[in-house]
Amino acid sequence: MRLPIFSTPRIAGVGFKPEHFDAIVRDPNAVGFFEVHAENYMGRGGAPHATLERIRQDYPVFVHGVGLSIGSVGPLDKDHLARLKSMVARYEPQFVSEHLAWSTHDNSYYNDLLPVPYNTDTLVRVASHIDEVQDALGRSILLENPSTYVMLESSTMRETDFIGEIVRRTGCGLLLDINNVFISATNHRYAPETYLAEFPLDKVGEIHLAGHATEEDDEGCPLLIDAHDRPVASQVWALFEKAIASRGLLPTLIEWDNDLPAWSVLKSEAEKANMILSRFASPAHPELLRRAS
Template sequence: MLDFPRLATDNRLPPRTGLGLKSEHVCEVLQSRPDLGFFEVHAENYMVAGGPRHHFLGQIREQYPLSLHGVGLSIGGEGPLDVAHLQRLAVLIERYQPQSFSEHLAWSSHGPAFLNDLLPLAYDEATLARVCEHVDQVQSRLKRTLLLENPATYLAFEASTLDEPQFIGEVVRRTGCGLLLDVNNVYVSCINHSRDPLAYLDALPLQATGEIHLAGFAEDTDSLGERLLIDDHGAPIDHEVWQLYLKALERTGPVATLIERDNHIPALAVLLAEARQADRLLNNAGARS
């Protein structure tokens, strides 16, 4: 494992609720300055030198803590990491000094081709070694702790020799990275694979949780007529996900929590109402702890 320190406590996101920063809301946010813990942006949307997005993000960063969330590193890919992409990330992190940086446990590229999806891995020793090597490379280059997000999956590899929480736990243990606990992904994956969400949650390295994500899902049926959940970030947070979030907070204590909405974006007031609901649960968790 790399001799790499975790982020200092005073350099992390506050244990409050944040929102993803959307272009539809940025002017209203700057005018009204809602009471939020932080904002999160997708790193790949800001990998240019200038323009209106940077103009507004600079103003947001002056007023709020910032979380930077990557979707294009392809941590689980078979090939080497894209060093040019990693360099663009380093420049962005140097520019904005976010309190948190996270990426997905997934792959999204093959050779020069980029696939617009976050695809699952075979959980075996060879994949584990490759993912750990990639996480070490990212943390060394960025000089900060990476939070690794548990995925939402719809298919599983028969070749896997480790279950997903075991795999994530080993990556955390070997690299010193943190966990981005996506509660919606836990629920979606467990329903799709007929697993117990609470047992999955308890098997994760929750002591390494640096941020939590909450989101809504879409529902369909598979070819056998079974229930199929799709992590589309296009709906309000489901009641069952709120309940699982409560169970997670009982285990982690208060942790910075993001309300994700990437499709069917509602009015800012709608998202602020969900944020207030999460803040109440965070405050209750803090009082208990």
């Protein structure tokens, strides 16, 4: 049987965690959509697939990859890409996204999304990898802007220019992570509004929001970490509103991957996003207006 076909939800969703499954089933029309990490569903069966199949019957599902290592110097892992293709065919997600980062080297696999230098060599390599992924999946993907903590000396391009050229060469879309924008801007001491003004917002298909941790660097200046373990910060909410004002309504995901809260807490974050989205809604978006009322 074919899975249900949903229109693109221009409201807020959350990352699906099995710990919340029972609460979600008891909460009709809980959120607009759910997003899952692809790597958690690359096995053939078992409890993970049983719960996700149940969720997919009632909600749109987005797939977010964290291990493809699109920015790596070496070739893509063909087995990993094949498993991703199978998973995408199984669940028919609305969007498939990946990170502008690398996490593998030869036979080593890292638990972090590491930065790439923004130069011509990296541009050619990343574009080639994205072409390979899109050819394998038979669809375009969304590429997420990173959170960064260091500037690489070998970079010769601004991040926004690099990302814009990737889109031009590959035809991929973009996933705008607002929290990542704020983290990178704070860590590198530039205005996040400037970044948003230079970002190709017209190519954005989805937005991510998350919480971050605040530490200090060796000079006593703020150092933000993309922790995904707390509510969205007020500054990130403000940037989100500016992005929506410029781009219009988009599917907006609340990411909360560590120190998971109760379902009610996570859902309340999605409701905050819907309140902001509703300020720019029209009668053409009745579901959003209803949720925000």
